């Protein structure tokens with residue numbers, strides 16, 4: 001979607017016209033979307049692609065069942081983390097060897113932050129107080145383990161506070177609750193001036209924003225692959241370490257998959273080159289196979305178009321929800337947002353359940369945020385329009401106010 005198409009649609013017909021002009025419209029066919037559902041999850045789990053489902057069946061039914069142990073070589077299982085990493089590298093704008101797929105985001109943030117502290121010779125680990133809980137607890141856990149001292153930064157003056165310390169910060173590129181996109185250039189400039197390191201958490205940013213991390217001076221990052229990258233539930237996360245700095249870094253978890261010549265079974269440990277040194281143990285091959293195939297959905301996709309479309313769809317959510325009297329907690333300025341928009345409602349959880357009962361799936365983040373994810377590869381303007389019509393009806397009729405919609409499930 002180029003900027004010239006981004007005018008606020010006023011009617012469903014306007015939305016249809018925007019969808020016809022959408023250069024990403026053809027991408028939707030790559031997804032196995034269930035009938036009768038508008039999927040605006042915001043964004044905890046991307047939908048399956050046809051390719052990922054086929055690949056999963058092949059990986060289990062042929063490679064595992066028939067190939068057995070031979071498949072580590074014959075089906076290329078051993079190289080999968082690097083191969084998928086190279087494809088992710090394009091999506092975040094860095095060189096192929098600078099990304100590998102391994103572990104979860106939580107574990108990767110730990111490894112990168114501890115390695116960063118060591119190379120700086122610092123003990124100061126920083127995190128903002130509005131970060132995703134795992135980012136905060138990983139930073140706190142580093143301090144608890146005696147590997148650093150925690151500085152919790154208030155969001156309003158976090159950039160200046162970061163510049164005043166010397167150490168490592170764990171920082172989301174897109175905030176999980178508000179959808180606010182960090183000013184990566186400003187943060188990296190501050191890191192450069194102060195001699196600090198930033199471990200970017202790209203979980204809500206990859207697959208939506210045109211990150212161009214290499215060009216912007218970013219050195220370290222981790223991100224998840226089950227959201228906008230559609231890798232599937234529990235798909236492994238990734239690590240980015242810029243080639244020059246990677247060689248100076250030592251992971252605090254020296255697992256055998258991060259070791260050169262691991263099948264020599266020698267006594268000494270020499271870390272692999274590049275991001276691969278942050279691998280730890282045996283990769284989850286079935287999940288990784290699904291992820292690798294899911295990444296096909298991004299083949300030929302221009303990330304400037306994904307970010308422009310996500311922002312146009314986000315504008316539409318804001319325009320419609322404001323008209324319903326809801327307050328957004330996401331930046332109004334599209335350029336400062338990622339791929340989701342959150343609005344507040346005192347009974348947000350029940351409202352989300354009422355929407356799900358009608359086939360519209362957003363999600364809820366305590367205490368009162370309804371998140372609408374607008375994944376640019378498969379969400380259309382008409383989907384947002386129709387979902388907003390349903391939301392308007394649910395609010396006007398108080399259809400959310402039923403005891404079963406108030407009963408909280410374990411996962412929200």
Ligand SMILES: Cc1ncc(COP(=O)(O)O)c(C=O)c1O
Pocket residue numbers: 044103104105106107132134135172176201203204224237
């Ligand atoms: C911003 C952010 N960071 C980290 C995580 C957790 O990632 P993982 O479960 O892979 O550790 C999430 C999960 O939703 C997230 O939204």
